[in-house]
Amino acid sequence: MSENSLHYHYVVPGDDFTRAGIASSAVKKTLKQLGIYPETVRKLSISLFEGEINMVIHADGGEIDVWIDDEKIVAELVDKGPGIENIELAMQEGWSTASEQVRGLGFGAGMGLPNMKKYSDELIIDSTVGVGTKVTLIVNIVK
Amino acid sequence: MAEYFHSVTLDKDACRGCITCVKRCPTEAIRVRDGKARIIAERCIDCGECIRVCPHHAKHAVTDPLSEIEKYKYKVVLPPPSLFGQYKRQEDLELIRAALCELGFDAVYEVAAAAELVSDATRRMLEEGELIKPVISSACPAVLRLIRIRFPHLLKNVLPLSAPMEVAARLAREKAVAVTGFKPEEIGIVFITPCPAKATAIKNPMGTEISGVDLAVSVSEIYPALLTAMNKCALEGTGPDTSQSGRMGLSWGNSGGEAAATFTVRYLAADGIENVIKVLEEMEDDRLADQDFVELNACPAGCVGGVLNIENPYVAATRMKHLRSYRPVACNNLSGDSVPKELLWDAEVAPIDALRLDPLPERSLEMMREIEKIEKSLYGLDCGSCGAPSCRALAEDIVLGFSTEDACIYLLKDKVDAVRSSMLSLKIDSRDKSGDK
Ligand SMILES: Nc1ncnc2c1ncn2[C@@H]1O[C@H](COP(=O)(O)OP(=O)(O)OP(=O)(O)O)[C@@H](O)[C@H]1O
Ligand code: SF4
Ligand SMILES: [Mg+2]
Numbered sequence: 392m393s394e395n396s397l398h399y400h401y402v403v404p405g406d407d408f409t410r411a412g413i414a415s416s417a418v419k420k421t422l423k424q425l426g427i428y429p430e431t432v433r434k435l436s437i438s439l440f441e442g443e444i445n446m447v448i449h450a451d452g453g454e455i456d457v458w459i460d461d462e463k464i465v466a467e468l469v470d471k472g473p474g475i476e477n478i479e480l481a482m483q484e485g486w487s488t489a490s491e492q493v494r495g496l497g498f499g500a501g502m503g504l505p506n507m508k509k510y511s512d513e514l515i516i517d518s519t520v521g522v523g524t525k526v527t528l529i530v531n532i533v534k
Numbered sequence: 535m536a537e538y539f540h541s542v543t544l545d546k547d548a549c550r551g552c553i554t555c556v557k558r559c560p561t562e563a564i565r566v567r568d569g570k571a572r573i574i575a576e577r578c579i580d581c582g583e584c585i586r587v588c589p590h591h592a593k594h595a596v597t598d599p600l601s602e603i604e605k606y607k608y609k610v611v612l613p614p615p616s617l618f619g620q621y622k623r624q625e626d627l628e629l630i631r632a633a634l635c636e637l638g639f640d641a642v643y644e645v646a647a648a649a650e651l652v653s654d655a656t657r658r659m660l661e662e663g664e665l666i667k668p669v670i671s672s673a674c675p676a677v678l679r680l681i682r683i684r685f686p687h688l689l690k691n692v693l694p695l696s697a698p699m700e701v702a703a704r705l706a707r708e709k710a711v712a713v714t715g716f717k718p719e720e721i722g723i724v725f726i727t728p729c730p731a732k733a734t735a736i737k738n739p740m741g742t743e744i745s746g747v748d749l750a751v752s753v754s755e756i757y758p759a760l761l762t763a764m765n766k767c768a769l770e771g772t773g774p775d776t777s778q779s780g781r782m783g784l785s786w787g788n789s790g791g792e793a794a795a796t797f798t799v800r801y802l803a804a805d806g807i808e809n810v811i812k813v814l815e816e817m818e819d820d821r822l823a824d825q826d827f828v829e830l831n832a833c834p835a836g837c838v839g840g841v842l843n844i845e846n847p848y849v850a851a852t853r854m855k856h857l858r859s860y861r862p863v864a865c866n867n868l869s870g871d872s873v874p875k876e877l878l879w880d881a882e883v884a885p886i887d888a889l890r891l892d893p894l895p896e897r898s899l900e901m902m903r904e905i906e907k908i909e910k911s912l913y914g915l916d917c918g919s920c921g922a923p924s925c926r927a928l929a930e931d932i933v934l935g936f937s938t939e940d941a942c943i944y945l946l947k948d949k950v951d952a953v954r955s956s957m958l959s960l961k962i963d964s965r966d967k968s969g970d971k
Contacts, residue, residue, distance in 0.1 A: 426887075
């Protein structure tokens with residue numbers, strides 16, 4: 392990212408559903424103030440929200456960094472959770488390891504990662520079992 | 535463009551600059567400057583929240599005085615469904631209808647009757663399947679303006695039908711012309727408004743060029759006179775039931791009434807402006823995609839919670855439930871198979887660009903960097919003493935040129951402290967020098 396990009400940092404607490412979505416709605420507000428094309432704002436906030444929720448549900452929280460410049464929005468979601476054993480499997484629609492309890496809350500349809508893929512221009516997942524996961528999301532800004 | 539009329543206004547003398555409204559405004563549209571609140575016109579949605587919370591009653595809604603009806607040769611009053619929930623000891627709709635005529639109106643046209651037509655049209659359009667789901671109700675003008683400002687992406691989901699008030703106005707005028715033979719402009723269409731948003735929507739209509747309503751008289755103004763008239767009519771006894779609406783139309787006065795009348799089971803109804811914002815946030819991110827219809831009302835409990843009403847919203851809602859139970863399901867249906875085009879919007883409802891920092895993207899980015907920098911230099915107390923709702927809002931105001939860092943009393947104190955200590959060190963310096971001599 393260029394030196395001039397805007398940078399935001401968020402700490403996502405684990406297992407706190409009431410606060411999940413804070414990063415994505417804050418970024419959404421900023422993007423609207425920047426006059427970014429609504430469809431771009433939507434893409435980013437849908438995918439960032441899914442990433443945020445995944446950190447809460449599967450990884451006991453983590454940290455998010457977001458950079459915005461005039462070409463793209465980059466979000467890096469880093470956690471020290473259990474990691475993803477089989478990324479290819481995790482990317483499949485409907486595949487989920489969510490607990491019964493989490494499903495009861497309306498999550499765990501196995502649609503988060505596929506949606507992140509669909510709504511971002513680039514999705515990079517770097518995960519090591521027992522160490523953690525780093526998800527990088529990129530959404531290009533349409534002018 | 536002519537200046538946008540807002541019904542919500544400030545009584546400068548009564549305002550104490552306490553920042554209660556600044557903190558509670560859902561669109562951050564109020565600032566205190568020179569000790570008085572000011573409303574930022576582009577951002578205000580006339581939801582009436584500031585009227586509700588002002589401890590000094592300095593915010594009020596501009597509406598038309600009842601005496602204005604004398605301008606017209608033939609006067610038709612449009613009572614909204616919520617009006618029927620305002621009075622105790624009221625057995626039926628007829629009493630209010632009779633009392634309205636007692637006050638000088640020549641005819642009554644219930645907004646609830648028009649609401650039943652709008653419901654019928656909504657059902658047909660949902661069935662035809664050409665609407666983008668979830669369909670968002672367009673009846674509350676405060677919500678509609680909020681969507682235009684903050685959720686422009688969702689405008690495509692908004693039901694492109696006139697609000698019941700407008701439909702009622704149009705039909706009432708047609709009927710009055712037919713009955714009297716007067717010219718349309720000799721007829722006065724008077725809406726009894728529960729809220730400033732409707733009064734604003736009459737001056738600045740959305741979805742149509744010109745509103746069919748001539749005057750908006752507030753419920754709070756008409757309330758006492760109507761009560762006296764009702765007592766008189768109750769003694770004299772009312773004639774046969776002439777009321778025009780059924781349960782379906784009357785239920786539009788409560789949150790959920792409009793949605794239930796769509797006959798879909800996949801609906802959501804939210805009321806209270808903060809809840810409405812949360813729902814719109816969810817919708818914007820596709821998280822309510824499984825719903826067919828979303829009804830949103832700026833006021834708690836729906837229009838019964840309109841800030842110009844007298845009765846507690848929940849009491850009024852309960853009373854209306856009782857009143858409705860004596861009514862048929864509906865009294866009005868559209869004739870023919872299609873939705874008449876008079877019910878459809880005939881003017882574009884466009885986004886309002888009030889959030890963007892600057893029309894130039896590069897400039898916006900630069901300003902945002904500046905905002906972040908200033909925000910970091912502030913204390914993050916969100917105390918409101920500067921007149922802005924939060925430190926973040928002050929940072930934005932500074933960069934937009936509406937305020938300065940000196941507005942922050944903590945930064946000012948730091949400055950004063952710095953000056954004081956440099957003055958103290960000055961003194962020591964000069965003593966040292968004199969000692970040298
Ligand atoms: N940050 C993460 N740490 C560990 N595992 C993860 C993480 N993110 C995703 N996963 C794994 O990948 C699976 C699929 O994730 P995905 O977001 O697609 O679905 P889900 O979270 O289970 O359900 P949904 O997102 O529909 O609520 C998860 O069930 C989980 O096993
Ligand atoms: S909910 Fe009803 S009373 Fe309240 S602002 Fe909207 S239209 Fe007016
Ligand atoms: Mg998920």
